[in-house]
Amino acid sequence: xxxxxxxxxxxxxxxxxxxxxxxxxxxxxxxxxxxxxxxxxxxxxxxxxxxxxxxxxxxxxxxxxxxxxxxxxxxxxxxxxxxxxxxxxxxxxxxxxxxxxxxxxxxxxxxxxxxxxxxxxxxxxxxxxxxxxxxxxxxxxxxxxxxxxxxxxxxxxxxxxxxxxxxxxxxxxxxxxxxxxxxxxxxxxxxxxxxxxxxxxxxxxxxxxxxxxxxxxxxxxxxxxxxxxxxxxxxxxxxxxxxxxxxxxxxxxxxxxxxxxxxxxxxxxxxxxxxxxxxxxxxxxxxxxxxxxxxxxxxxxxxxxxxxxxxxxxxxxxxxxxxxxxxxxxxxxxxxxxxxxxxxxxxxx
Amino acid sequence: xxxxxxxxxxxxxxxxxxxxxxxxxxxxxxxxxxxxxxxxxxxxxxxxxxxxxxxxxxxxxxxxxxxxxxxxxxxxxxxxxxxxxxxxxxxxxxxxxxxxxxxxxxxxxxxxxxxxxxxxxxxxxxxxxxxxxxxxxxxxxxxxxxxxxxxxxxxxxxxxxxxxxxxxxxxxxxxxxxxxxxxxxxxxxxxxxxxxxxxxxxxxxxxxxxxxxxxxxxxxxxxxxxxxxxxxxxxxxxxxxxxxxxxxxxxxxxxxxxxxxxxxxxxxxxxxxxxxxxxxxxxxxxxxxxxxxxxxxxxxxxxxxxxxxxxxxxxxxxxxxxxxxxxxxxxxxxxxxxxxxxxxxxxxxxxxxxxxxxxxxxxxxxxxxxxxxxxxxxxxxxxxxxxxxxxxxxxxxxxxxxx
Numbered sequence: 001x002x003x004x005x006x007x008x009x010x011x012x013x014x015x016x017x018x019x020x021x022x023x024x025x026x027x028x029x030x031x032x033x034x035x036x037x038x039x040x041x042x043x044x045x046x047x048x049x050x051x052x053x054x055x056x057x058x059x060x061x062x063x064x065x066x067x068x069x070x071x072x073x074x075x076x077x078x079x080x081x082x083x084x085x086x087x088x089x090x091x092x093x094x095x096x097x098x099x100x101x102x103x104x105x106x107x108x109x110x111x112x113x114x115x116x117x118x119x120x121x122x123x124x125x126x127x128x129x130x131x132x133x134x135x136x137x138x139x140x141x142x143x144x145x146x147x148x149x150x151x152x153x154x155x156x157x158x159x160x161x162x163x164x165x166x167x168x169x170x171x172x173x174x175x176x177x178x179x180x181x182x183x184x185x186x187x188x189x190x191x192x193x194x195x196x197x198x199x200x201x202x203x204x205x206x207x208x209x210x211x212x213x214x215x216x217x218x219x220x221x222x223x224x225x226x227x228x229x230x231x232x233x234x235x236x237x238x239x240x241x242x243x244x245x246x247x248x249x250x251x252x253x254x255x256x257x258x259x260x261x262x263x264x265x266x267x268x269x270x271x272x273x274x275x276x277x278x279x280x281x282x283x284x285x286x287x288x289x290x291x292x293x294x295x296x297x298x299x300x301x302x303x304x305x306x307x308x309x310x311x312x313x314x315x316x317x318x319x320x321x322x323x324x325x326x327x328x329x330x331x332x333x334x335x336x337x338x339x340x341x342x343x344x345x346x347x348x349x
Numbered sequence: 350x351x352x353x354x355x356x357x358x359x360x361x362x363x364x365x366x367x368x369x370x371x372x373x374x375x376x377x378x379x380x381x382x383x384x385x386x387x388x389x390x391x392x393x394x395x396x397x398x399x400x401x402x403x404x405x406x407x408x409x410x411x412x413x414x415x416x417x418x419x420x421x422x423x424x425x426x427x428x429x430x431x432x433x434x435x436x437x438x439x440x441x442x443x444x445x446x447x448x449x450x451x452x453x454x455x456x457x458x459x460x461x462x463x464x465x466x467x468x469x470x471x472x473x474x475x476x477x478x479x480x481x482x483x484x485x486x487x488x489x490x491x492x493x494x495x496x497x498x499x500x501x502x503x504x505x506x507x508x509x510x511x512x513x514x515x516x517x518x519x520x521x522x523x524x525x526x527x528x529x530x531x532x533x534x535x536x537x538x539x540x541x542x543x544x545x546x547x548x549x550x551x552x553x554x555x556x557x558x559x560x561x562x563x564x565x566x567x568x569x570x571x572x573x574x575x576x577x578x579x580x581x582x583x584x585x586x587x588x589x590x591x592x593x594x595x596x597x598x599x600x601x602x603x604x605x606x607x608x609x610x611x612x613x614x615x616x617x618x619x620x621x622x623x624x625x626x627x628x629x630x631x632x633x634x635x636x637x638x639x640x641x642x643x644x645x646x647x648x649x650x651x652x653x654x655x656x657x658x659x660x661x662x663x664x665x666x667x668x669x670x671x672x673x674x675x676x677x678x679x680x681x682x683x684x685x686x687x688x689x690x691x692x693x694x695x696x697x698x699x700x701x702x703x704x705x706x707x708x709x710x711x712x713x714x715x716x717x718x719x720x721x722x723x724x725x726x727x728x729x730x731x732x733x734x735x736x737x738x739x740x741x742x743x744x745x746x747x748x749x750x751x752x
Contacts, residue, residue: 042445043440044440044441046440047438047440051433051436051437139525140524143524143527143530153530153531154482154483155460157464170440171437171440171441240433243436243437244436245436245461245464246432246460246461246463248460248527250456250527251433290388290427294427309392311388312388
C-alpha cells in the first residue's frame, strides 16, 4: 500500500522495483554505506561482512525454493557445496571467475533437478525427507569419487581469486567482490517476484491444484524452483570456495542447511527482504554475542568455557524471542515500520 | 677547585651511565596466536587446553624470556572449530598481531591455513596428531605428533612383539569424517608393509555417535581380531566397549588421545575398559616423573585442569617456545620473524630434556608436517579400574610409507 499522493502515469513506473524517489535515495544511501564500510571496519569485520553476503546469496536461493514456490529444501548447504566443488575444479583449468561462477551455478542447478523430481509426487515433510537425502549423499559421493576428480578425502585447495592479474585475496577486495555479487543476486531475487515465472511459483505455493486448473504446469514450476534456488546456491558455493581457499565435504553440513532455513524463517520466508533481515539479524546476533564473550574473556582470568556457553544460550534465547514476538518474520515488522514512516504523522493501522 | 668540580662531574657521569646500564632494557614482545574452540564441539575441554598454553608461556616468560630479553604474548582466538571463522579471522590476526607462530587446533586450522601460511610466512604448530591427508612437502604447518596411524603403529608393534605371532587388527571408524577414514587407511598401509606382522581383518564403518555397534562387533568377531582399533569418536569407543561386554568377549580396544581412556571413562564405568589402551606421541599426564606437569601446576591460572588435554597443549606451547629460543640465538632478540621461527624449527633438533620429558626428541624437515626420523609414542592402559601409563619407555613406531 502506498500513501496518498503517490500515483503512476504508466505501467512501467508501477512495475519498477523502486517505485518512489525516497526508495531510490534510501537504496543509494544503503549501497554507499556498504561501500564505505572498508574505510572504517577491521579485517575481521570485513571477513564477517563477506561471509554474510555469501550466506545471503544462499538464503535468497532458499527463499526462491521455499518462500516463493513452497517446496521444502533442507539441503541448501549441500547445493552450496556442489557449487564450491564445481568452482574449485573449474578453477584448476585456469578459467576466469566470470566463467566459473555461471558454470558452477549451472552445474549446481542441474544436480538439484535430480533431487527435485520427487516433488512431482510428494510435498511437505515427505519432500523435506527427499532433500535430506541430497544432504546425506553429498559427502558420501564426494568421498567416494576418485580423489583426482574432486580431491576425495583430502578436499581441494583453491587459489585466491584473480581479476586478470589483480589478486582479490585481501579482506577489503574480497568484501567488495562479494558485495557486488550479492547486490546482483538480490536484484535478481526481487526481480523474480514480478516475472511470470515468479507469479507462477507463488500460485503453485498457494494452491498447486488451483494453479494447474489455471493452466500452470505445476510440476515444471516446482522443478524449476529447485533449479533457480540452486543457481543461487551455486554462486554462493563459488564465492565460498574463494573465501575458504580450500573445499572439503565437511564444510557443507546439515547443520548449516538448518541455519540457512532458520535465517529464512526468522526473517520471513515470502519476501527477499526476509532473507536479508534474517541473515543480518542472525549474523549480528552471533557476532555480537561472540564479541561480548571475547571481550569478557580478555578482561578476566577465566579460560572461557562458561562465558561462551552463556553466549550460545543467549543466541538461542534471542532467536526464540524473535519468533515468539514476530512469528510472521522480521520482514513483516519491517513493512509495518515502513508504512508508519510513509504515513507519518497520520496513523496507518 | 676546577679539578674538584671536574672530578665530581666525571663521577656523576660514570654513576649516571652505570644507573642507565643497570636498568633492564625493554623486552622485545612477540605474539603467538592460538586457535581455540570455546563454542564448538570441543568447548568442554577448551579451558584445560588453553590453560596448558598459557601456563607454560607464563613460566617461560619468567624463566627464560627475561634472560633472553623477549616476552611472548599469547592471543587466543575462538575459531569455533569452523573453517569459515578461521578464514575470516586469520587476515585480522595477521594485520593486528603480526604473530611469529600460530598454535593451531585440529583439522579446520590445517585445511584453511595450510595454503596461506607459506605466503603469510607464519609457521603453525598443532597439538593434535597429523593425518596422512596433509602429508605434503614444503608446508608451514607442523604437528608435535606424527599421524594417528604412526601412533597406532607404535602400540600395535609392541602388542605384536608380545604376541610373537601376526597381530590381527579390527577397526571401527566412521566415513563421515575424512580424518577418521585416513587413520584406517594408514594402518592398512602398515599391514601391507609388514604382512608377516600385521593384518587388518575387518573394518566396521559405523555412525559418528552410534547408539550401539553390537551387530558390527558380532560380525567382526567372526574374523577373530586380537585388538580393535577405534580412532574416531569417544561415543564409538564407549559403544564398542559396551558391545564387547554384551557379547561377553574381551578384546583390547586401542584409542587415541582425543577419544581415549580419560574421555571414554567420563561416560561410564572404567571397569568396562579394563585392559584397553590409548596411544599418543606425548608423555601421559599421569607419568610418574613429568617436569612439564610440575611447571603447569605452579603456573596455571583460570579454570583449566591438568589432564591429557592440558598436557598436550602445554607440550605444543613448549615446543613453540623452544623454537623461539633457537630463533633468538640465530637472529637476535629483536629480529625474530615468522620466517626465522620456520628456519629455527627445521634447522634444529629438540631433545626430550629440552621438552621437559613431555615429547620425545624431535627433528623436522620440509618433507613432512610431523617429526621425522625415529617416531615414538607412549600409551596408557586401564589396570584395576585405573588409567596408568603403559611402562616408562617410549614405544618405537615402525617405519611407515605415505599412503
